[in-house]
Amino acid sequence: AAGVIQSPRHLIKEKRETATLKCYPIPRHDTVYWYQQGPGQDPQFLISFYEKMQSDKGSIPDRFSAQQFSDYHSELNMSSLELGDSALYFCASSSKTSYNEQFFGPGTRLTVL
Amino acid sequence: AQSVTQLDSHVSVSEGTPVLLRCNYSSSYSPSLFWYVQHPNKGLQLLLKYTSAATLVKGINGFEAEFKKSETSFHLTKPSAHMSDAAEYFCVVRTGQNFVFGPGTRLSVLP
Numbered sequence: 001a002a003g004v005i006q007s008p009r010h011l012i013k014e015k016r017e018t019a020t021l022k023c024y025p026i027p028r029h030d031t032v033y034w035y036q037q038g039p040g041q042d043p044q045f046l047i048s049f050y051e052k053m054q055s056d057k058g059s060i061p062d063r064f065s066a067q068q069f070s071d072y073h074s075e076l077n078m079s080s081l082e083l084g085d086s087a088l089y090f091c092a093s094s095s096k097t098s099y100n101e102q103f104f105g106p107g108t109r110l111t112v113l
Numbered sequence: 114a115q116s117v118t119q120l121d122s123h124v125s126v127s128e129g130t131p132v133l134l135r136c137n138y139s140s141s142y143s144p145s146l147f148w149y150v151q152h153p154n155k156g157l158q159l160l161l162k163y164t165s166a167a168t169l170v171k172g173i174n175g176f177e178a179e180f181k182k183s184e185t186s187f188h189l190t191k192p193s194a195h196m197s198d199a200a201e202y203f204c205v206v207r208t209g210q211n212f213v214f215g216p217g218t219r220l221s222v223l224p
Contacts, residue, residue: 033212042203042214043157090157101147102212104157 002026004105006091012111013081021076021108025093031055032074033102034066035090043090049074078110086112115140117206117215125221132191134218136178136204139185146187147205148178151217157203163187174198194222 005024013019025032031050035043036059045058049068060066063081068074078085088109092102120135138144148160161172168180178189187204199222204215 035214042217044214045212092157101159101162103159104149106156 004091004093004103006089006105006108008108009106010109010111012113014113015081015083017081017112019078019081019110021078021089021091021110023074023076023091023093023105025072025074025091026095026103029093029095029103030072031094032068032072033092033094034060034074034076035092037088037090037107038084039087046076081112083112086110115142115144115206115213117204117213119202119204119215119218121218122216123219123221125223126194127223128196129193132176132189132194132198132220134189134202134204134220136187136189136215137185138187138204138206140206145207146178146180147207147212148172148176148187148189149203149205151201151203153200160189160202194220196222196224198222 004026007022011019033048034046036046037043046060047066048056052068064078066076088107090107091105094102116139118137126132146163149157150160151157160176161170161178163170163180171177176191178187180187199220201217201219203217206213
Protein backbone atom coordinates (compact mmCIF):
# COMPACT_ATOMS: atom_id res chain seq x y z
CA ALA A 1 0.00 0.00 0.00
CA ALA A 2 1.14 3.53 -0.69
CA GLY A 3 2.62 5.37 2.25
CA VAL A 4 3.43 8.96 3.10
CA ILE A 5 6.37 10.20 1.06
CA GLN A 6 8.76 12.86 2.23
CA SER A 7 11.52 14.51 0.28
CA PRO A 8 14.33 14.99 0.59
CA ARG A 9 15.23 12.32 3.13
CA HIS A 10 18.34 14.20 4.17
CA LEU A 11 19.21 17.87 3.85
CA ILE A 12 22.25 19.82 4.92
CA LYS A 13 22.10 23.59 5.07
CA GLU A 14 24.13 26.39 6.57
CA LYS A 15 22.93 28.98 9.06
CA ARG A 16 20.69 31.68 7.63
CA GLU A 17 19.88 29.60 4.55
CA THR A 18 16.39 28.47 3.58
CA ALA A 19 15.00 24.97 3.20
CA THR A 20 11.85 23.47 1.76
CA LEU A 21 10.58 20.09 2.87
CA LYS A 22 7.92 18.27 0.91
CA CYS A 23 5.28 15.80 2.00
CA TYR A 24 3.06 13.68 -0.21
CA PRO A 25 0.19 12.15 1.79
CA ILE A 26 -1.39 8.80 1.22
CA PRO A 27 -3.84 9.03 -1.72
CA ARG A 28 -7.27 10.31 -0.66
CA HIS A 29 -5.94 11.60 2.64
CA ASP A 30 -7.04 15.20 3.13
CA THR A 31 -5.17 16.15 6.31
CA VAL A 32 -1.46 16.68 6.72
CA TYR A 33 0.49 17.25 9.92
CA TRP A 34 4.07 18.40 10.44
CA TYR A 35 6.20 17.45 13.44
CA GLN A 36 9.72 18.34 14.54
CA GLN A 37 11.77 15.84 16.52
CA GLY A 38 15.00 17.13 18.00
CA PRO A 39 17.78 14.74 19.03
CA GLY A 40 16.57 12.52 21.86
CA GLN A 41 13.24 14.33 22.06
CA ASP A 42 9.64 13.48 21.36
CA PRO A 43 7.98 14.79 18.21
CA GLN A 44 6.59 18.29 18.62
CA PHE A 45 3.55 19.27 16.61
CA LEU A 46 4.18 22.19 14.28
CA ILE A 47 1.14 22.70 12.08
CA SER A 48 -1.64 20.87 10.27
CA PHE A 49 -3.79 21.38 7.21
CA TYR A 50 -7.21 20.06 6.30
CA GLU A 51 -8.53 20.45 2.77
CA LYS A 52 -5.78 22.96 1.96
CA MET A 53 -6.60 25.20 4.89
CA GLN A 54 -4.55 25.51 8.07
CA SER A 55 -6.46 23.62 10.75
CA ASP A 56 -4.22 23.77 13.79
CA LYS A 57 -0.99 25.41 14.82
CA GLY A 58 1.55 24.23 17.33
CA SER A 59 5.04 25.33 18.17
CA ILE A 60 5.99 26.48 14.69
CA PRO A 61 8.47 29.37 14.65
CA ASP A 62 7.58 32.51 12.74
CA ARG A 63 10.52 31.77 10.44
CA PHE A 64 8.67 28.71 9.20
CA SER A 65 5.63 28.61 6.97
CA ALA A 66 3.70 25.82 5.37
CA GLN A 67 0.90 25.23 2.94
CA GLN A 68 -1.12 22.46 1.42
CA PHE A 69 -1.64 22.43 -2.31
CA SER A 70 -4.56 21.42 -4.50
CA ASP A 71 -3.13 17.91 -4.90
CA TYR A 72 -2.95 17.71 -1.07
CA HIS A 73 0.80 17.61 -0.89
CA SER A 74 2.32 19.98 1.61
CA GLU A 75 5.52 21.98 1.85
CA LEU A 76 7.24 23.28 4.95
CA ASN A 77 9.35 26.36 4.21
CA MET A 78 12.05 27.24 6.67
CA SER A 79 13.99 30.50 6.47
CA SER A 80 16.91 32.02 8.37
CA LEU A 81 17.90 28.56 9.54
CA GLU A 82 19.47 28.23 12.94
CA LEU A 83 21.62 25.48 14.42
CA GLY A 84 18.70 24.52 16.67
CA ASP A 85 16.56 23.73 13.64
CA SER A 86 18.60 20.57 13.11
CA ALA A 87 16.07 17.82 13.64
CA LEU A 88 14.01 15.09 12.08
CA TYR A 89 10.89 16.52 10.46
CA PHE A 90 7.97 14.16 10.16
CA CYS A 91 4.91 14.53 8.04
CA ALA A 92 1.77 12.52 8.75
CA SER A 93 -1.52 12.23 6.95
CA SER A 94 -5.02 11.13 7.79
CA SER A 95 -8.45 11.06 6.24
CA LYS A 96 -12.06 11.18 7.35
CA THR A 97 -12.24 7.40 7.25
CA SER A 98 -9.01 7.07 9.24
CA TYR A 99 -9.84 10.09 11.33
CA ASN A 100 -8.30 8.70 14.47
CA GLU A 101 -5.05 7.54 12.99
CA GLN A 102 -2.08 9.33 11.57
CA PHE A 103 0.19 7.63 9.09
CA PHE A 104 3.73 8.89 9.36
CA GLY A 105 6.29 9.39 6.65
CA PRO A 106 9.93 8.35 7.10
CA GLY A 107 10.99 11.88 7.95
CA THR A 108 13.46 14.40 6.58
CA ARG A 109 16.66 14.78 8.56
CA LEU A 110 17.75 18.41 8.43
CA THR A 111 21.24 19.31 9.55
CA VAL A 112 22.12 22.98 9.91
CA LEU A 113 25.83 23.70 9.99
CA ALA B 114 -5.46 20.90 27.93
CA GLN B 115 -4.35 17.39 27.20
CA SER B 116 -0.99 15.98 28.17
CA VAL B 117 0.80 12.65 28.26
CA THR B 118 3.18 11.33 30.89
CA GLN B 119 5.43 8.36 30.34
CA LEU B 120 6.74 7.53 33.75
CA ASP B 121 9.90 5.76 32.66
CA SER B 122 12.38 7.32 30.29
CA HIS B 123 14.23 4.01 29.99
CA VAL B 124 13.13 0.41 30.60
CA SER B 125 15.49 -2.53 30.38
CA VAL B 126 14.26 -6.15 30.26
CA SER B 127 15.77 -9.51 29.44
CA GLU B 128 14.72 -11.31 26.28
CA GLY B 129 11.72 -13.54 26.95
CA THR B 130 10.51 -11.56 29.98
CA PRO B 131 7.40 -9.35 30.12
CA VAL B 132 7.41 -5.72 29.04
CA LEU B 133 5.47 -2.94 30.76
CA LEU B 134 5.66 0.62 29.46
CA ARG B 135 3.57 3.06 31.44
CA CYS B 136 1.49 5.93 30.11
CA ASN B 137 -0.85 8.32 31.89
CA TYR B 138 -2.82 11.02 30.19
CA SER B 139 -4.88 14.02 31.08
CA SER B 140 -7.67 15.12 28.85
CA SER B 141 -10.80 17.16 29.19
CA TYR B 142 -12.58 14.94 26.73
CA SER B 143 -12.88 11.26 25.98
CA PRO B 144 -9.55 10.71 24.32
CA SER B 145 -8.21 8.57 21.55
CA LEU B 146 -4.92 6.98 22.59
CA PHE B 147 -2.11 5.49 20.57
CA TRP B 148 1.21 3.79 21.00
CA TYR B 149 3.87 4.37 18.35
CA VAL B 150 7.28 2.72 18.08
CA GLN B 151 10.36 4.29 16.57
CA HIS B 152 13.41 2.20 15.76
CA PRO B 153 16.76 3.99 15.46
CA ASN B 154 16.88 6.30 12.45
CA LYS B 155 13.43 5.15 11.38
CA GLY B 156 9.99 6.70 11.18
CA LEU B 157 7.09 6.23 13.56
CA GLN B 158 5.05 3.05 13.33
CA LEU B 159 1.62 2.61 14.89
CA LEU B 160 1.47 -0.28 17.36
CA LEU B 161 -2.12 0.05 18.47
CA LYS B 162 -4.89 2.52 19.17
CA TYR B 163 -7.84 3.01 21.51
CA THR B 164 -10.85 4.87 20.16
CA SER B 165 -13.62 4.24 22.74
CA ALA B 166 -14.32 0.66 21.72
CA ALA B 167 -12.92 -2.30 23.68
CA THR B 168 -10.74 -1.18 26.57
CA LEU B 169 -8.19 -3.94 25.94
CA VAL B 170 -6.54 -3.25 22.62
CA LYS B 171 -4.35 -5.71 20.78
CA GLY B 172 -1.70 -4.41 18.44
CA ILE B 173 1.04 -5.67 16.21
CA ASN B 174 4.03 -7.78 17.26
CA GLY B 175 2.25 -9.16 20.32
CA PHE B 176 1.76 -5.83 22.07
CA GLU B 177 -1.44 -4.86 23.82
CA ALA B 178 -2.65 -2.00 25.98
CA GLU B 179 -5.51 -1.50 28.40
CA PHE B 180 -7.42 1.75 28.70
CA LYS B 181 -8.35 2.45 32.33
CA LYS B 182 -10.40 5.58 32.62
CA SER B 183 -10.42 5.58 36.42
CA GLU B 184 -6.63 5.60 36.44
CA THR B 185 -6.26 7.72 33.28
CA SER B 186 -3.77 5.14 32.10
CA PHE B 187 -2.98 3.33 28.87
CA HIS B 188 -0.05 1.07 29.70
CA LEU B 189 1.60 -1.00 26.98
CA THR B 190 2.46 -4.64 27.66
CA LYS B 191 3.95 -7.64 25.93
CA PRO B 192 4.24 -11.09 27.52
CA SER B 193 7.67 -11.90 26.15
CA ALA B 194 10.25 -9.39 24.89
CA HIS B 195 12.20 -9.99 21.72
CA MET B 196 15.49 -8.41 20.78
CA SER B 197 13.80 -6.67 17.87
CA ASP B 198 11.52 -4.81 20.33
CA ALA B 199 14.40 -2.57 21.37
CA ALA B 200 13.26 0.90 20.29
CA GLU B 201 11.70 4.15 21.49
CA TYR B 202 8.00 3.99 22.35
CA PHE B 203 5.68 6.98 22.34
CA CYS B 204 2.26 7.24 23.93
CA VAL B 205 0.06 9.72 22.08
CA VAL B 206 -3.28 11.27 22.98
CA ARG B 207 -5.64 12.83 20.53
CA THR B 208 -8.46 15.17 21.38
CA GLY B 209 -10.05 16.99 18.52
CA GLN B 210 -7.51 17.80 15.86
CA ASN B 211 -4.51 17.83 18.14
CA PHE B 212 -2.11 14.91 18.68
CA VAL B 213 0.12 15.20 21.73
CA PHE B 214 3.17 12.97 22.16
CA GLY B 215 4.56 11.75 25.44
CA PRO B 216 8.29 12.14 26.05
CA GLY B 217 8.98 8.55 25.04
CA THR B 218 10.35 5.44 26.75
CA ARG B 219 13.46 3.77 25.45
CA LEU B 220 13.17 -0.02 25.70
CA SER B 221 16.36 -2.04 25.89
CA VAL B 222 16.23 -5.82 25.55
CA LEU B 223 19.13 -7.75 27.01
CA PRO B 224 20.12 -11.18 25.70
